[in-house]
Amino acid sequence: EDQVTQSPEALRLQEGESSSLNCSYTVSGLRGLFWYRQDPGKGPEFLFTLYSAGEEKEKERLKATLTKKESFLHITAPKPEDSATYLCAVQAWAAGNKLTFGGGTRVLVKP
């Protein structure tokens, strides 16, 4: 069974204080690993897809990386508007298009 574990559960940062979120996964045949951002009461917003170990993607202050067992979401010099829950999900070749999500990391950036 595919499993995704995210850590930490919650992260409090000062504005400008860079940090990393971890997503550990177990999947039989990774088709893709996804990062989403979710604001309270809203739908997840797509950020990145990573397909193979060694791949990196960047968007503004966010950078996602992938190894064979985990992915990291680096937040560089965060701003208060980066406060959200960040969700990691995997899609396995054998599971069709189903996404298996981790529990998320709640990030709070204080000014």
Place this chain on the structure above:
Amino acid sequence: DSGVTQTPKHLITATGQRVTLRCSPRSGDLSVYWYQQSLDQGLQFLIQYYNGEERAKGNILERFSAQQFPDLHSELNLSSLELGDSALYFCASSVDGRDIEQYFGPGTRLTVT
């Protein structure tokens, strides 16, 4: 705005009742997915439809059913509602070809009292 629309935004109903949630996918997307998000379970995949046909099933209860219509909109029917069914229900859509990213709608918050 992802381009996926869901109605209604909020729904409050009593135990034992039946409700229907509606989803319109992004223009051009053939696949629709339903997910349930509760505080204790996180985001859980329920079911996928592709061009009108059921393609994959997750942990969907027998009291729940879904369908996708010829115009590609989808409905999720929840019956014999229990307190534990209170959750956010999200619809997502994808092209389902080379692109595998799923784009989520704003969700329907269901409260069962």
